[in-house]
Amino acid sequence: MLSERTIVALIYLCGISAIIFVFGIFYFIFREGAPFLRDVFDFDSFFLSANWFPTSETNKRYGILALIAGTGSVTILAMLLAVPFGLGSAVFISEFCGPRLKEWLKVLIELLAAIPSVVWGFIGLMVMNPLIVELTGAPIGLNTLNAGIVVGLMSVPIIVSIAEDAIRAVPDTYREAAEALGATRWQVVYKVLLPAAKNGLLAAVLLGVGRAVGETMAVLMATGHSVNIPFDGEFPFFHVLDSVRTLTATIAAELGEAPRLMAEADGTYPEEAHHYQSLFVIGMVLFAITFVINLAADLIVKGVRKKR
Amino acid sequence: MSISEPAIKELFTASPLTQKKLTAQKWVKVGLALVTLAILIPLLLVLGYLLVKAWPALSWDFLTDIPRRGMRAGGLWPALIGTLYIVVFSLAAAAPVGVMAGIYLNEFARDTWLTRIINLAVVNLAGVPSIVHALFGMGAFVLFAGLGKSILAASLTLAIMTLPVIIVATKEALASVPMSFREACWNMGASRWQTIRTIVLPNSVSGILTGLILEVCRAAGETAPIMFTGAVFYKAIAPGDLFPYAPSDQCMALSYHLHTISTQVPGVPEEMLYGTAVVLVGFVLAFNSVAIIARMRIRARKKW
Numbered sequence: 094m095l096s097e098r099t100i101v102a103l104i105y106l107c108g109i110s111a112i113i114f115v116f117g118i119f120y121f122i123f124r125e126g127a128p129f130l131r132d133v134f135d136f137d138s139f140f141l142s143a144n145w146f147p148t149s150e151t152n153k154r155y156g157i158l159a160l161i162a163g164t165g166s167v168t169i170l171a172m173l174l175a176v177p178f179g180l181g182s183a184v185f186i187s188e189f190c191g192p193r194l195k196e197w198l199k200v201l202i203e204l205l206a207a208i209p210s211v212v213w214g215f216i217g218l219m220v221m222n223p224l225i226v227e228l229t230g231a232p233i234g235l236n237t238l239n240a241g242i243v244v245g246l247m248s249v250p251i252i253v254s255i256a257e258d259a260i261r262a263v264p265d266t267y268r269e270a271a272e273a274l275g276a277t278r279w280q281v282v283y284k285v286l287l288p289a290a291k292n293g294l295l296a297a298v299l300l301g302v303g304r305a306v307g308e309t310m311a312v313l314m315a316t317g318h319s320v321n322i323p324f325d326g327e328f329p330f331f332h333v334l335d336s337v338r339t340l341t342a343t344i345a346a347e348l349g350e351a352p353r354l355m356a357e358a359d360g361t362y363p364e365e366a367h368h369y370q371s372l373f374v375i376g377m378v379l380f381a382i383t384f385v386i387n388l389a390a391d392l393i394v395k396g397v398r399k400k401r
Numbered sequence: 402m403s404i405s406e407p408a409i410k411e412l413f414t415a416s417p418l419t420q421k422k423l424t425a426q427k428w429v430k431v432g433l434a435l436v437t438l439a440i441l442i443p444l445l446l447v448l449g450y451l452l453v454k455a456w457p458a459l460s461w462d463f464l465t466d467i468p469r470r471g472m473r474a475g476g477l478w479p480a481l482i483g484t485l486y487i488v489v490f491s492l493a494a495a496a497p498v499g500v501m502a503g504i505y506l507n508e509f510a511r512d513t514w515l516t517r518i519i520n521l522a523v524v525n526l527a528g529v530p531s532i533v534h535a536l537f538g539m540g541a542f543v544l545f546a547g548l549g550k551s552i553l554a555a556s557l558t559l560a561i562m563t564l565p566v567i568i569v570a571t572k573e574a575l576a577s578v579p580m581s582f583r584e585a586c587w588n589m590g591a592s593r594w595q596t597i598r599t600i601v602l603p604n605s606v607s608g609i610l611t612g613l614i615l616e617v618c619r620a621a622g623e624t625a626p627i628m629f630t631g632a633v634f635y636k637a638i639a640p641g642d643l644f645p646y647a648p649s650d651q652c653m654a655l656s657y658h659l660h661t662i663s664t665q666v667p668g669v670p671e672e673m674l675y676g677t678a679v680v681l682v683g684f685v686l687a688f689n690s691v692a693i694i695a696r697m698r699i700r701a702r703k704k705w
Contacts, residue, residue: 097594101509107498108505109515111522111568114561118529121540181436189430198437200693205444207689208682209622210531211656215663215678216447219671249440277426300528307530309625310656314664341532341625348539348629376536380529387528391521 119380126373128362129155134374145320147347147368155371157378162322163237163337167312168305170241170333171248175301178245179252180294186253187260188282199254206250210310217243217315231334235317238333243315244305252301259293260286296390303386306341307379313342340379344372451679458676467640472666473673477680479638482645483552483652484621484684487631490556490648491563491620496613499564503571503609508597527565531625534562538630551649555631559620566619570612574605607699614692618685624656632657634665655681 095103133155142156186198221242222234229238263286271281287294317336324331347368354366362370415423466476502523510516538558548554578601586596602609624632632654638645646652659677662669 097592100594104501104505104509107501108510109519110498110502111519111526111564114564115522115525115529117541118533118537118561121545122533122536125536125540125544178436178440181433182440185430185433185437189433196697198441201441201444203693204686204689205440207618207622207685208444209624209656209685211622211624211660212678212682215659215674216451218663219674220447220450246440246443253440277422279426279429280422303528307528307533309530309532310660314660341530344532344536345625345628348535353544373536373540376533380533383528383530383533384525387525388521391524395517 119377122373122376122380126370126377128356129367129370129374132362133367133371139374143320143322145343147351147371153364153367155367157340157343157375159320159322160338160340160343160375162324163316163320164306164339164341166237166323166331166333166337167240167244167308167316167339168302169331170237171244171305172298172302174242174245175248175252175305176298179249179297179301180256182249183253183256183260183297184282184286187257188278188286199257202250202253205246206254210247210308211314213243213247213311214314217311221315225334229334233317233336235315236334236336237316237323239317240312240315240337240339241333243311244308247308247311248301248304251304252297255297255300256290256294259290259297262293263289292393296393299386299390299393303383303390306386307383309341309345312339313345316342318342318346340375344375344379348372448682451675451682455672455675455679458670458672459679463676464680465641467638468635472635472662473669476640477655477658477677478640478642479636479645480653480655480658480677481680482638482643483632483636484655486552486646486652487556487559487627487654488617488620490552491559492613492617494557494560495564495567495616498560499567499612499616500571500609502564502568503575504597506568507572507575508593508601523565523568526561529562531562531623534558535626535629537561538626543630549649550629550633550651551631552646552652553631553648555627555652555654558626558630559623562623562626563616563619566616567609567612570615571605571609574608574612575601577608578604607695611692611695611699614688614695618688618692621688622656622681622685624654624660627654628657628660634661655684 138154138156140156140161141158142154143159143162144154144156145159146152146154182198182202186195190198217239218235221239225231225234225236225239267285267289268281271285276284316338318338319336320338321335323333323335323337351369351372352365353369354363356362356366463476464481465478467478468480469475502519506516506519510519535558538554538561542548542554542557543550546554548557582600582604583596586600591599631651633651634653636645636651636653655677659674659681662677663674
């Protein structure tokens, strides 16, 4: 049997394991992508160019602007759907329904969250695709609208559960005070609860955004996967029926084909090696985005706790 | 002198302002109920639609047969058993670390900056996109550790990705054990670990198990992290073979199989595609329901 000392040491080690893994993730992605950062990377032609031609024979270019626009457009559309619906049902679940109904609704929302993302992608591909073609007359149903709806549905559960926590965390004395003044339930909600819980609600939205940005399989199958910026100066400025491609889907689609080549004797890499490395740099960008979002959400929520 | 009847009525009717308030309240309630319905109806519609479309394909043979004629006929056996392999290995890797991390956070950690960073790291581990976990798994397990594309590499990648599920569930389960239980045990002269082993863990084991079941759901459904670390398009095994893979083999997996047959293999019969989706969703939702029911039971039984 292990001695108490060993076990406690093990527990401490496992306790800090999460930190080790987060650093590990960053380190190993950086390790694979570093040669690209050293040899090819240039801020303007990486972030500000829409030319993503990593396998071109003559002129390989690695511009991820269109991929960022793709991720952005899907996220915006998903949030336009998920934020009002998510916050609305969080209010309904926490303030307007009885305990039994509440329990059932929470279970259903949990089941919604449990459906694997590849199944959502399949639904986008097989169910939404022909539906969108029929309803809108678009030439192809795999586009921003399709992915936006699917990702919106996927991010609703996290928004509902965090927002519901935030509303429930408002002390009951607030509700009682408002009701004693003659406020109806709805007045209590929008005059008292929403302002009091606004940081938690913001965190819920942020985590929803994080979910949408990081979604991979569903957008890989539902966006149509063409490098394209769906925004321009022409009305209506945001073309939801355009096919796009996201940062995550690019990695998922191309990592299998990009060869991992070794450095030559003098330490430089052949041109063909940069494609593989560039995908890890995209991974770093995604890691950075979600890290900032999670940090922000954490700080916002912790700020609330300190005040109380 | 008696008050006239209309005057009594007026005493008991709401003022116009109150009436307005109450109507507004009613409409808001209906509106919010509709909003809630609007996100749950797609769930039920989609599940129903999948099931109807998949019905012709669903049979015992569909589960136990191997894919035939270039994935266009036959069943799901190698993918099903592959998912099982990956899930079991990832659970074996994630469970001890996750449970001990949960114990640390609830029983040992004080409110310091280190604890705060650990919590932030846990949140981050859950928030990092699955495809970034895939890149990490490729860099760390497939290449650096030299495991190659294998069940082991895929399971370890998934284990790290799903660790937060176990940590959070364990932490909550332990937190629900009242402090007085621990204090009573310490007063008997028990050490910290003895208290945890004999009092805290037995009283929270069902909550921890719920967390483990949720980890299984998560691991079974994920596609991106295993695409480049161990899942393979096709693997020839005997139908119904229970132990077809070695840990260093690549394997087929249900989620990846659904992705490939619906995007990369032309001419797969529709009912087979829907059938595969239904088997995957059924697997995940069945496990999830078990976890939910277990949790309700625990809550109902709690005496303290």
